[in-house]
Amino acid sequence: MRRIISILMENEPGALSRVVGLFSQRGYNIESLTVAPTNDNTLSRLTLTTTGNDQVIEQITKQLNKLVEVVKLVDLSEGAHIERELMLIKLKATGAQRAEIKRTADIFRGQIVDVTSSVYTVQLAGTSDKLDAFIESVGEASILEVVRTGVSGIARGDKVLAL
Amino acid sequence: MELLSGAEMIVRSLKDEGVETIFGYPGGAVLHIYDALFQQKGITHVLVRHEQAAAHAADGFARVSGKPGVVLATSGPGATNTVTGIATAYMDSIPLVIITGQVQTDWIGNDAFQETDIVGVTRPIVKHSFMVKRTEDIPSTIKKAFYIATTGRPGPVLVDIPKDLTSPALTYEYQYPSKVKLRSYNVVSKGHSGQIKKAVDLMMAAKRPMIYSGGGVILGNSADMLTELVHNLGFPCTNTLMGLGGIPGEDKQFVGMLGMHGTYEANMAMHHADVLLAIGVRFDDRVTNHTSKFCPNAKIIHIDVDPASIAKNVPVDIPIVGPVDQVLKEMLEQLEKTEERNDKSALEAWWKQIDAWRAYHGLRYETAPGILKPQQVIECLYKVTNGEAIVTSDVGQHQMFAAQFYKFKRPRQWINSGGLGTMGFGLPAAMGALVASPDATVACVTGEGSIQMNIQELSTCLQYNFPVKIINVNNQSLGMVRQWQDMQYQGRHSSSTYEQSLPDFIKLAEAYGHVGIKVTKPEDLEDAMKEAFSLKDRLVFMDIYVDPSEHVYPMQIKDGSMRDMWLNKSERT
Ligand SMILES: Cc1ncc(C[n+]2csc(CCOP(=O)(O)OP(=O)(O)O)c2C)c(N)n1
Ligand SMILES: [Mg+2]
Numbered sequence: 001m002r003r004i005i006s007i008l009m010e011n012e013p014g015a016l017s018r019v020v021g022l023f024s025q026r027g028y029n030i031e032s033l034t035v036a037p038t039n040d041n042t043l044s045r046l047t048l049t050t051t052g053n054d055q056v057i058e059q060i061t062k063q064l065n066k067l068v069e070v071v072k073l074v075d076l077s078e079g080a081h082i083e084r085e086l087m088l089i090k091l092k093a094t095g096a097q098r099a100e101i102k103r104t105a106d107i108f109r110g111q112i113v114d115v116t117s118s119v120y121t122v123q124l125a126g127t128s129d130k131l132d133a134f135i136e137s138v139g140e141a142s143i144l145e146v147v148r149t150g151v152s153g154i155a156r157g158d159k160v161l162a163l
Numbered sequence: 164m165e166l167l168s169g170a171e172m173i174v175r176s177l178k179d180e181g182v183e184t185i186f187g188y189p190g191g192a193v194l195h196i197y198d199a200l201f202q203q204k205g206i207t208h209v210l211v212r213h214e215q216a217a218a219h220a221a222d223g224f225a226r227v228s229g230k231p232g233v234v235l236a237t238s239g240p241g242a243t244n245t246v247t248g249i250a251t252a253y254m255d256s257i258p259l260v261i262i263t264g265q266v267q268t269d270w271i272g273n274d275a276f277q278e279t280d281i282v283g284v285t286r287p288i289v290k291h292s293f294m295v296k297r298t299e300d301i302p303s304t305i306k307k308a309f310y311i312a313t314t315g316r317p318g319p320v321l322v323d324i325p326k327d328l329t330s331p332a333l334t335y336e337y338q339y340p341s342k343v344k345l346r347s348y349n350v351v352s353k354g355h356s357g358q359i360k361k362a363v364d365l366m367m368a369a370k371r372p373m374i375y376s377g378g379g380v381i382l383g384n385s386a387d388m389l390t391e392l393v394h395n396l397g398f399p400c401t402n403t404l405m406g407l408g409g410i411p412g413e414d415k416q417f418v419g420m421l422g423m424h425g426t427y428e429a430n431m432a433m434h435h436a437d438v439l440l441a442i443g444v445r446f447d448d449r450v451t452n453h454t455s456k457f458c459p460n461a462k463i464i465h466i467d468v469d470p471a472s473i474a475k476n477v478p479v480d481i482p483i484v485g486p487v488d489q490v491l492k493e494m495l496e497q498l499e500k501t502e503e504r505n506d507k508s509a510l511e512a513w514w515k516q517i518d519a520w521r522a523y524h525g526l527r528y529e530t531a532p533g534i535l536k537p538q539q540v541i542e543c544l545y546k547v548t549n550g551e552a553i554v555t556s557d558v559g560q561h562q563m564f565a566a567q568f569y570k571f572k573r574p575r576q577w578i579n580s581g582g583l584g585t586m587g588f589g590l591p592a593a594m595g596a597l598v599a600s601p602d603a604t605v606a607c608v609t610g611e612g613s614i615q616m617n618i619q620e621l622s623t624c625l626q627y628n629f630p631v632k633i634i635n636v637n638n639q640s641l642g643m644v645r646q647w648q649d650m651q652y653q654g655r656h657s658s659s660t661y662e663q664s665l666p667d668f669i670k671l672a673e674a675y676g677h678v679g680i681k682v683t684k685p686e687d688l689e690d691a692m693k694e695a696f697s698l699k700d701r702l703v704f705m706d707i708y709v710d711p712s713e714h715v716y717p718m719q720i721k722d723g724s725m726r727d728m729w730l731n732k733s734e735r736t
Binding site for chain 2: 009010013014017018021025055058059062063065066068069070071163
């Protein structure tokens with residue numbers, strides 16, 4: 001099962017490599033990973049998506065918690081949460097395709113953020129599924145380049161992951 | 164406040180941490196530190212002959228003393244030479260602080276002479292590591308390193324220090340911090356009382372209980388409490404390879420080691436148990452055999468300080484996370500309060516069954532006139548040392564025979580590389596043991612294969628007068644490899660023999676300034692060993708020729724359950 005693990009860790013050199021290293025050392029896979037400092041710049045927030053059964057996820061979270069630089073973590077997929085990923089996608093936009101792409105982008109509530117005579121660059125935010133669906137809608141043939149940030153997420157309601 | 168250079172800060176921090184001896188080897192990146200060591204008293208430096216041995220010696224020191232071991236090595240090859248030693252300590256949760264020199268800050272990343280990213284290289288085999296960026300941070304970093312290495316589940320911590328930070332030209336105010344603040348590192352101090360209560364209830368309801376204890380009991384200084392618990396409950400107890408000495412080897416309720424080369428009775432009892440109390444163990448594959456067939460009828464209680472050890476390999480019914488000593492203490496208190504006791508007749512029947520398994524004498528071996536058996540060597544060692552020696556070991560058949568036949572009386576008496584299985588561990592570990600316990604009798608049980616992996620330390624032993632008694636169980640082959648080749652590869656001994664190339668160990672010992680004694684006949688063994696141990700102040704290298712064809716039994720059959728074992732070359736359960 002796909003899981004979103006969100007980690008609050010010391011914003012120190014080496015911390016990220018320990019997290020990433022742990023996954024390769026122990027044979028766990030990372031599907032996406034995003035990291036940046038928080039409002040408290042001594043802390044970084046790292047969100048990663050991975051897959052595994054309950055037992056594997058339990059081990060992953062325990063092993064992550066053992067890393068000295070990891071302050072706190074939460075498996076967001078255990079409860080209600082919001083997940084977002086940002087995509088920038090460059091598409092061939094000539095002839096009839098131009099209007100079609102614009103329409104599709106509108107339907108997905110994407111924005112065209114850059115334009116040339118033959119190319120549209122669309123910015124789209126949402127769940128990973130939504131981004132996948134957009135890619136499918138526009139079709140492989142018109143895609144020139146895709147950049148995705150990876151998932152970041154936050155719990156719904158009053159729950160916070162903070163010090 | 165005092166003004167000290169970075170190099171002086173390192174030495175002073177170690178002193179303030181209570182360190183008396185460190186093990187190391189100099190080189191360019193640590194010369195400032197060595198100069199600071201030269202100009203002080205209070206810290207003794209043991210100059211090894213290979214940095215791997217420095218790490219093993221510090222590790223042996225830690226295992227015997229219970230205090231953290233300290234290693235000092237230079238950058239590049241000095242640092243990489245410690246890697247096997249660090250991994251060995253990591254696998255067995257031994258507290259080490261490894262200080263490595265690094266090239267000067269502005270050269271880092273330039274592939275400078277003797278530059279290695281040792282923090283990167285060792286990342287998967289340390290509990291934590293630091294690269295110091297500012298001289299002022301040296302004391303607090305060293306403080307943190309010791310704190311992390313010794314608390315919770317212990318382990319090695321590496322501190323990498325660029326050479327420019329240790330320069331004698333720059334001095335700073337020195338103050339060793341009295342406390343460590345680490346918001347992201349918290350150690351559990353106590354087990355959950357409710358869980359302990361549940362465990363006690365389950366134990367009281369058991370008909371075929373079993374206590375399975377490991378290295379956590381030794382590291383957590385809980386051997387006395389374990390023994391008290393075992394006596395109080397009247398349950399049988401088995402130890403892992405790392406847990407030997409957790410309960411006295413001669414105790415009536417001790418059924419021997421379990422696992423791949425465990426006793427027949429321990430493995431049978433494990434398989435048939437209905438309640439398993441696992442204390443400071445990690446359900447290693449060398450213990451459980453195939454996990455899906457492990458203890459099929461047992462409800463499992465698992466006490467461990469590391470939550471990640473719990474339910475990692477085997478699902479657990481009652482997990483208790485906490486330091487073993489605290490949990491056992493509370494368990495004993497709760498037991499005192501409860502009226503309940505086990506069904507007496509069930510427990511009696513269980514012991515009857517265990518005694519029947521014991522009567523099988525699974526460790527028996529056949530002797531033949533004129534041929535020395537490796538098992539006899541260990542039995543003789545046990546006798547000649549009155550079971551009192553600190554025994555370090557290398558890795559192979561001799562290690563298993565030592566674990567099976569030397570009945571360890573106390574914790575920290577049996578020093579071996581269990582998790583990593585590092586050949587070359589035994590001799591340097593014995594040096595560390597002697598630093599920790601200078602008056603002890605220290606025997607290093609080894610093989611002609613393993614001893615050659617750190618034999619250069621014979622020179623260190625002369626310099627510092629470490630009177631190790633080396634018991635070289637010489638079967639003229641990489642015996643454990645050969646055994647597997649006999650059992651699984653139809654006896655094709657691919658690269659497990661030396662074709663007459665073994666050195667004359669007696670001459671070799673003498674060349675290093677020590678005493679060598681060669682034994683080839685069973686009837687000479689005891690006298691020779693007595694002579695060796697009578698030479699209290701000398702290192703004696705006993706080269707004992709034994710039957711090369713002997714195998715270690717019992718041996719669990721791969722992918723089976725605990726009770727599936729080869730009992731000798733032709734019989735299995
Ligand atoms: C550094 C290292 N290399 C290889 C091995 C694999 N290995 C395990 S036991 C063994 C043979 C050890 O031979 P020896 O020291 O003579 O002991 P014996 O089994 O003969 O008693 C080997 C090669 C190991 N454990 N460690
Ligand atoms: Mg051998």
